[in-house]
Amino acid sequence: MRHVRTITDSECNQQAAGAPPRPSLRGTTVPPGTLTAVPQADQTSPESYPGPPRPARVAPVPLAELARLLDAAAPGTPVTGTGDADVPVTGITHDSRAVRPGDIYAALPGARLHGADFVEQARSLGAAAVLTDPSGTERARATGLPVLTVPDPRGRMGELAAVIYGRPGEDLLQIGITGTSGKTTTAYLVDGGLRKAAQKDAGERGGGPTGLIGTVESRIGDERIKSERTTPEATDLQALFAVMRERGVRSVAMEVSSHALVLGRVDGCVFDIAVFNNLSPEHLDFHPDMEDYFQAKRQLFTKERSRAAVVNFDDEYGFRLLTELRQEGFPVTTFSAEGHPDADWRAEEVELGPLGSTFTAVGPEGQRVPAGAPLAGPFNVANALAALTALVAAGIDPYTAAEGIRAVPGVPGRLQRVDAGQDYLAIVDYAHKPDAVESVLYAVRKVTEGAVHAVLGCGGDRDPHKRPAMGAALARLSDTAVLTSDNPRSEDPLAILATMLGGAAEVPAHERGTVLLEEDRAAAIRAAVARAEPGDTVLVLGKGHEQGQDIAGVVRPFDDAEVLAEAIRERAARTSPAPAASPASPVPPSSSSPAPSAPSTPHRTDNQNR
DSSP, rough: OOBBBTTTTTTGGGGOOOOOOOSSSSSSSOOOOSSSOOOOOBBBBOSSSSSSSSOOOOOOHHHHHHHHHHHSSSOOOOOEESSOOOOOOEESSSSGGOOOOOOOEEOOBBOOOBBBGGGGHHTTTTTTTTEEEEHHHHHHHHHHHHHHHOOOOOHHHHHHHHHHTTTTTSSEEEEEEEESSSSHHHHHHHHHHHHHHHHHHHTOOOOOEEEEEEEEEEEEEEEEEEEEESOOHHHHHHHHHHHHHTOOEEEEEEEEEEEHHHHTTTTTTBEEEEOOOOSSSSSTTSSSSSHHHHHHTTTSSSTTTOOOOOEETTSSSHHHHHHHHHHHHHHEEEEETTTTTTTSSEEEEEEEOSOOOEEEEEOTTTOOEEESSSSHHHHHHHHHHHHHHHHHTOOOOOOHHHHHHTTTOOOOTEEEESSSSSSEOOOOEEOOSHHHHHHHHHHHHTTSSEEEEEEEEOOTSSSSGGGGHHHHEEEEOHHHHHESSSBTTTHHHHHHHHHHHHHHHOOOOGGGOOOOSSHHHHHHHHHHTTTOOOOOOEEEETTTTEEEEEOOOOOEEEEEHHHHHHHHHHHHHHOOOOOOOOSSSSOOOOTTTTOOOOOOHHHHHHHHHH
């Protein structure tokens, strides 16, 4: 019978003899981490300076020219200070620790501190000038550096960065992807198509490098650089574009978040193609409501930000967007994974599989392109079709685009398989909002013969309204729902779990699976693994590619894929058959050994029948 219980006293939660004690979620016995994410071994920062990479060669721009640029848009901008106003400028940064000689330091107002509090550090590292607002001007002037004062320095530093680095984006084919779900996957799939096109243009000799910027990482060719946020700040982004151009990159796929649009991180960019995937409730701690969230995304689809749009015909907000764009005469191409005949590109003959899907992409002129999504789930058919449509809109042959998309080996933390020799499926996914959790569970259910054992937590200091819905989705759609911690941050993990449990309890008893509570995330993963049988699926949701866990302001290394693999190996070691006993010295059965069970045929629960 399905029920709601804790696993505090269950066999899954007992401390094994000799095992190290579990880390406390509130204690300080574990050395603190220092990064918001721990980079993989092949994710490097190629520069000795802190911060993201910079181009090796920059033509100096006179500070007076930059001041005139600011004054043209905001007449009356003063340039003050005792320094030389014609000093050459070779860079710009908003991080005082990352200042290099010749930089403009953008001293921005913050929620708690002002960047002007760190101008002395910037001066000591060789800053050539300071860009700030009126409240930071006096502190900046005290350094003796020239000061550019504008009402909104954050809103101006993107354009300045583009000018300082020689407008590098103009030399790149830029494809930007926005939406609530699927940005990362779509960006990787677009990059796959761009790589294949570059390879064919070079006569199969390897082609030129491509660029990728997003949540998991940034890539310049095959070099991987850890990401601190979905979309870099404008100063870092323009520098990254300049590095890409310097290294022969001619095209870049990039995630564009609503935060990036509102906070001006993509100022100075004009995307050749802007892609809209979908919109569902998310970031409502940043946006007051869904209308504000939509309008933030809408900023990408203007002549100031992009030249053409690719829009999801199947999404409610996508349909609204394409209607508005057509009324404005803005170039727009649509796609429909549901196969709607009015879409420019649509998916037909879709076949879903446990490792990926195949479909036929039908174009506006009747083209029938064999295509595929290298990841499971119907939503990844939509992501693959979005990528193909964007690539075609950018002028790439659809057959080449489809070939490149199919060749993508996978996306970190997105339906990522974990194989440690087990006879059941184990998957890690980044789903961290109700719609995404439901989509992943439905997708996994379609390819699972047995039961689904799912682990999920909710992040602290983020939108609390989605927590009940996430708990309810996990309870309704999985046979075992293990509620646990994600990144509690400054919140009490048990308070977050209580809210999730409240949502799970709203699901009628006959519709929900067994619900377990485990505050410790590693223990929760072990609990799910302990219940897995051949043909089942263990699904760990919420953190995906993330390499750390933020508990009470301390970030400790934590990788769901590694923890899941270790839990699988530990269980296998515990349950592996003991060596056969010698006939001369029979070993009696241990009272702690599990009793043998009669063979049984797989059965499907009511949850699985949905």
